[in-house]
Amino acid sequence: MTDLLFFTLALLSIVGAIGMISFLQPIYAALSFIITLIALAGIYALLGSSFLFAIQIIIYAGAIISLILFIIMFLNIQPKNLPKEPHKTKFILLSLITVTPFAFFLIQMIKSLPLIQSEKAEQFGTIKSVGKELFSDYVLPFEMVSILLIVSLVGAVILANKQGEDDVPA
Amino acid sequence: MFQHSLILSMILVSIGIAGIISRRNIFILYMSIELILNGINLGFVTGSAMFGKEDGNVIALLVMAIAAAEAALFFAMIVVLFRSRQTLDTHELNLLRSKEQDHA
Numbered sequence: 001m002t003d004l005l006f007f008t009l010a011l012l013s014i015v016g017a018i019g020m021i022s023f024l025q026p027i028y029a030a031l032s033f034i035i036t037l038i039a040l041a042g043i044y045a046l047l048g049s050s051f052l053f054a055i056q057i058i059i060y061a062g063a064i065i066s067l068i069l070f071i072i073m074f075l076n077i078q079p080k081n082l083p084k085e086p087h088k089t090k091f092i093l094l095s096l097i098t099v100t101p102f103a104f105f106l107i108q109m110i111k112s113l114p115l116i117q118s119e120k121a122e123q124f125g126t127i128k129s130v131g132k133e134l135f136s137d138y139v140l141p142f143e144m145v146s147i148l149l150i151v152s153l154v155g156a157v158i159l160a161n162k163q164g165e166d167d168v169p170a
Numbered sequence: 171m172f173q174h175s176l177i178l179s180m181i182l183v184s185i186g187i188a189g190i191i192s193r194r195n196i197f198i199l200y201m202s203i204e205l206i207l208n209g210i211n212l213g214f215v216t217g218s219a220m221f222g223k224e225d226g227n228v229i230a231l232l233v234m235a236i237a238a239a240e241a242a243l244f245f246a247m248i249v250v251l252f253r254s255r256q257t258l259d260t261h262e263l264n265l266l267r268s269k270e271q272d273h274a
Contacts (some may be wrong), residue, residue, distance in 0.1 A: 002171070003171065006171055006174065006175070007174075010174065010175075010178045013178065013182065014178070014181060014182070014185070017182055017185040017186070017205055018185060020189070020198070020201055020202075020205065021185060021186075021188060021189035021192070021193060021198060021202060023198075024195075026195055026197035026198060026258070029195075029197065029198050029201060030197070030201065033201050033204070033205070036182075036205065036208070037208065040208055040211075040212060043175060043178070043212065044212075044215050046171075047171075047175065047215055047216060047218075047219040048219050049215050049218065049219065049227050049230075051227065052215060052227055052230055052231065055231065055234060056234075059234050059237075059238060060204075060208070060234070060237075063238065064204065064237065064238065064241050067241055067245060068197065068200075068201070068241075068245075071245045071248065071249065072197065074249075075248075075249070075252050077258065081252075081256055081257055081258055082195065082258060082259075083194040083195055083257070083258060083259030083260070083261065083262075084259075085193070085194055085195075088192070088193070091191075091192035091193075092188060092189075092192045092193075094192070095187075095188040095189075095191035095192040096184075096185075096188045098188070098191065099184040099187050099188050099191075100184075102184070103180055103181065103184045106180045107177055107180065110173060110176045110177055110180065111173065113173075113176075115172040115173050115176075115220060116220075117172075117220065117222075118220065118221045118222040119222050120219075120222040121222060124219075124222060124224070125218075125219075125224075125227060129224055130224050130227050130228060130231070132224075133224035133225065133227070133228050134228050134231065137225075137228075138225075138228050138229075138232070141232055142232070145232050145235045145236065145239075148235075148236065148239050149235060149238065149239045151239075152239035152240070152242050152243045153239075153242055155242075155243055155246070156242040156243050156245070156246035157246075159243070159246040159247060159249075159250055160246040160249050160250065
């Protein structure tokens, strides 16, 4: 049952990803990307990380995708604003062929790894044990990420607030 | 299952790289970057589940926070660029390109 669920979710996430890179309209690409994100959340749940399952749905499928959709609708994109990509399908196929050899070698490497299930704690993946780890061994990265978030939000406000006089030259 | 989810993580990263190479729409480029980050996150979560330690989960959480910071800045820049250029084409956004190359 778990395997069936895993393969369904994996197939959904790959289909969503391929749809995401092949749609011409960015809004269809964003909607197709949601499928990938929610399927990945399901895979996190299958792997036992219940906290990351919730966070993936809240942050990615909730916040980031709705931000993308909001910006796409806010910009009021007309077909003439979209880049002309007459050879899009050909380019996508060629770039997939380009990355295939690297993917093949990585699959060989993954197959040679000794992937054995180690002993799991009782509360693995719950918010309690993730939080304990985050605030004991990973306090410094956590604080640095919080500074990074503040800096980027202030930067975003300043960038988007620029009016007229010092616009980017066309 | 660990093997399969590592392979899935690798496939997602590959599709993201292919999207970055082949597309010119700046939104699709952004979503390809997010796809790569998600593929890497899946690798971390798999490692965490395999070794029974929380480190992978914590790093995946930090990667998500960095992705959120990136989203805020990226969309601010897209809004500013779209106001002045009226295009989403990455070939038109060539402010850092030298003038000599344009005439060559």
